[in-house]
Amino acid sequence: MVELIVSKRDGLELSADAIRWIIREYTADRIPDYQMSALLMAILLNGLTDEELAPWTEAMLHSGETLDLSDVSKPKIDKHSTGGVGDKISIPLAPIVAACGVAVPMISGRALGHTGGTLDKLESIPGFSVMVDPEEFKDQLDTVGVVMAGQTETLVPADRRMYGLRDATGTVPSIPLIASSVMSKKLAEDLDGLVLDVKVGSGAFMRSLEDATTLAETMVEIGRAAGTPTVAILTRMDQPLGAMVGNANEIAESIDVLKGGGPDDVAQLVETLAVAMLKRVGQSTDEATHSVRKAVASGAALDVFAELVKVQGGDPGIIDNPNLLPHAPREYVLKARRDGWVTRCDARVIGNAAVRLRAGRATKEDAIDPSVGFEILAKVGQRVTEGHPLARVAFESETVLERALQGLSGAWTISDDEPEPTDVILGVVE
């Protein structure tokens, strides 16, 4: 292992055999974390060539079991986001696409770093379980059309171990490491097509459009080579998506979207990604847009969500009565210190403050408080006067609130000049 670390450190290429050996031995606990960390840092600094990335991804994919969903009669399409703040898109998206007749076997992640996690948000629904065993997984895909679950012990164990290590060693924002991590998990789902939401901006792992485009192209190429048609949509993550940042509050906002309401940026991104998913099964843009709007307007998508919640042990009563979701008892309102236009509402600063509020997780072992969170009340392009509310904080204890507020007001810039309007969707790579 030392020789391999030194080779990578010095910019040499690792052989496919060496890569397969590294992934196998690391998964079997025969390479210690400190050596793997050193290798990951060398990869972050020097990259992986295409000739290295292919066997690296392949070895991760086969580090454990893969799903066999060949018995599922409907086409199987999933979506994966590279991670953001207020990114609750999967929660309304998966039931909408299932209501349009496509099976969505969605395996999601937890909050890590400043980004939130779909599994933590779903677990804020009383009773909801994200552990679905492989047999139930198939049945539920046939009957409900959607499963929203966590990675099992046996699915891509190399990524489970490596992701935690990367999070603790500053080695997450590497294009080949993100590409292989995302694609090994998605290829293990036995999909007919995949849509990637590649985030760009302050709250994303890729801060520049150039890096995000390279990441998107890399993942689309891995999908193509594996026979899983993949499209990547590049989307803006400079400010949180929607108004809610937290867990239970993001579920409530997702239900609003399923009811045909919710914030415009969330509704627009959900529709764009749903259309992209339906295009994977051969629908035209017009057909797909029509199906998606009908699924929401008719209530069919909301019915699928209710069924999903029920089958996975949750209380579907939350749909009509959001008070059944946990809600922290106390509120604090952060206010603008001057008049002007909001020109910045920084997703990373808000995401980090959410971690300090205990809506997110600083280490893998941290427990999340599902009831706390922010409601963002002023976003980029909004005109505010001094004293205008910028964010409402739902909190449990004064100490935690104080910690969360440190730096939070620095998330906003209020200027004299009105900013140019921006779009959430920045491009498509296919």
Ligand code: URA
């Ligand atoms: N999401 C993943 O699944 N893996 C990464 O490395 C980054 C985001």
